[in-house]
Amino acid sequence: MPQNLWCGKLFYPGTKAVFSGSVSSSGTKSYIKQVSRARDAAYREFDFGDGPVQLSTVAAGSFWEVDGKGNYSTVVSGIIGAVQANGINIIDTDVAFNDGVSELATGEALAAILSGKDSELFSQEKQYQQDVMRNMFLLTATVGPVDEEIINPLLKSGELSESDIAPTRSYCLKPACIRASVARSRERLRVSTIDVVLLRHPIEEIFSLGSHELELRLLEAFTELELLRLEGTIRAYGIKSYHSLRLSPDHHRSVMLQSIVPLASKAFVTASATKAQAKKESDEKEHTKGIKDETAPSVKKHGFRFLYVPINALMPEAWLKAWQAREAGELENKENDKNLAPLTQVAQSLGIAVVATAPLTQTRKLPNAHKAKKIGSIDPKTDLFSLEGLDRHPLFAPPVFIRRPPRLLQFSRSLPHVLSASVGVADPSTSLAATVVLKLNDPLTDSQIRNVFSELVQGKYNVAGKGEKDQSAGGNEIKSNVLDSNNNNNSNRSSSDSVHKDGIVDQVNNSV
Numbered sequence: 001m002p003q004n005l006w007c008g009k010l011f012y013p014g015t016k017a018v019f020s021g022s023v024s025s026s027g028t029k030s031y032i033k034q035v036s037r038a039r040d041a042a043y044r045e046f047d048f049g050d051g052p053v054q055l056s057t058v059a060a061g062s063f064w065e066v067d068g069k070g071n072y073s074t075v076v077s078g079i080i081g082a083v084q085a086n087g088i089n090i091i092d093t094d095v096a097f098n099d100g101v102s103e104l105a106t107g108e109a110l111a112a113i114l115s116g117k118d119s120e121l122f123s124q125e126k127q128y129q130q131d132v133m134r135n136m137f138l139l140t141a142t143v144g145p146v147d148e149e150i151i152n153p154l155l156k157s158g159e160l161s162e163s164d165i166a167p168t169r170s171y172c173l174k175p176a177c178i179r180a181s182v183a184r185s186r187e188r189l190r191v192s193t194i195d196v197v198l199l200r201h202p203i204e205e206i207f208s209l210g211s212h213e214l215e216l217r218l219l220e221a222f223t224e225l226e227l228l229r230l231e232g233t234i235r236a237y238g239i240k241s242y243h244s245l246r247l248s249p250d251h252h253r254s255v256m257l258q259s260i261v262p263l264a265s266k267a268f269v270t271a272s273a274t275k276a277q278a279k280k281e282s283d284e285k286e287h288t289k290g291i292k293d294e295t296a297p298s299v300k301k302h303g304f305r306f307l308y309v310p311i312n313a314l315m316p317e318a319w320l321k322a323w324q325a326r327e328a329g330e331l332e333n334k335e336n337d338k339n340l341a342p343l344t345q346v347a348q349s350l351g352i353a354v355v356a357t358a359p360l361t362q363t364r365k366l367p368n369a370h371k372a373k374k375i376g377s378i379d380p381k382t383d384l385f386s387l388e389g390l391d392r393h394p395l396f397a398p399p400v401f402i403r404r405p406p407r408l409l410q411f412s413r414s415l416p417h418v419l420s421a422s423v424g425v426a427d428p429s430t431s432l433a434a435t436v437v438l439k440l441n442d443p444l445t446d447s448q449i450r451n452v453f454s455e456l457v458q459g460k461y462n463v464a465g466k467g468e469k470d471q472s473a474g475g476n477e478i479k480s481n482v483l484d485s486n487n488n489n490n491s492n493r494s495s496s497d498s499v500h501k502d503g504i505v506d507q508v509n510n511s512v
Contacts, residue, residue, distance in 0.1 A: 019114045024053065032054055042437075047351075058434045062079065062097055076109045078425030086439065092140045093141050095200070138195045141198070143200065144199055146172045146181065173217050198306065219263045219266060235303070237306070240308040245324070246315070247323065306353050310357050314361065355419055359421040
């Protein structure tokens, strides 16, 4: 990758600077007051345990399609624009995106943002513009996917064996792999602390080894992540899942969130004991017994606090379907609907923030996608909501299907119990969609969500497998499953909720 990169009007000389700090309550408040031009409703609150932070309902992702409109340069400019102009203060990276190059591009963008370069190019009201500080935004990264750069040194040192990475040599959740991956991500991103580290698709990758092995590997991975938390290298961790957490409870690959959280609690206890023992031995060796380590972060409970799952009009299971156990003690009683609730609701009750991924995946695949007038127009006679600003920019001019991205993004980011919707900002039209959503519009109401979803899928939402019609997506069922669940009422599942062996519409997408 070249050390100097032209990106439109921007020029970023290569730098080895490492920026310290992490997202904080005071930092996000300052960001909203002095940097962001987004509406107040564009932010939701999340508490790490040391004070609530205000986070944008749209997150900036660093993925780009190889054959699409994005590239390294547009990721750099897209992230800078997202933070300095669009009011986005969640930045998502993924080691699997473009073979890690997306992390390098994000690091390039962060170097420009945090050094204060070119901020005037993105400021619309310069009198309020302030340099962006590290504590103003949340930064995520992933672990799991590995390459030769990670595994070869570990194999050579004996920290890793071939059986740990068999059979593909491309995925590893062993402690050594996690620590090495986090270290490399920090270097690429040029930061001392990553706010959230996500295990990328761990359930999907390990499930075939059996539930017992899955539990052991998750516990081992969580323990290493807890150690990294105690060291101050990361603030929290979570899981980025594709389908296992949004399957019907009677599906053989279904996994309950309530069964995972106890592993995090156990990992926290183990890591805390390990850290305490290491400190005791160090004190005895250095004769510093009784001296408090002022640099050690204050950690009182486990750090499993984030969940990234696909949520959109074609894949609404996480917020629509009551398929997850409400309580840990109800894991064996999956047949009683009273014990089940949507994933997003269960996650919120556990203090876990849900971020919707792939909010635009359904753009071309909706049952009524060919009816561009209904999906993309601003016709007030339809049940679809109108968005301020869509008629003001040439990028959203006819054909009207181009107007779908902001509408679909608005839909996903408005859903109940969803913190934010993560969307790639490499494509300028997607960045503009985020601008329209965050700066000109408030989130949808429950009634609007119900009407929009019903209009988009027209009762043809297929959760039962190809060719099997699921009538439960009609307006009445949506009302009971979504609105009633917000009031902790029971969500009824119809007989048509029984799933095919595939469980959900099979739309595997590497960008998810």
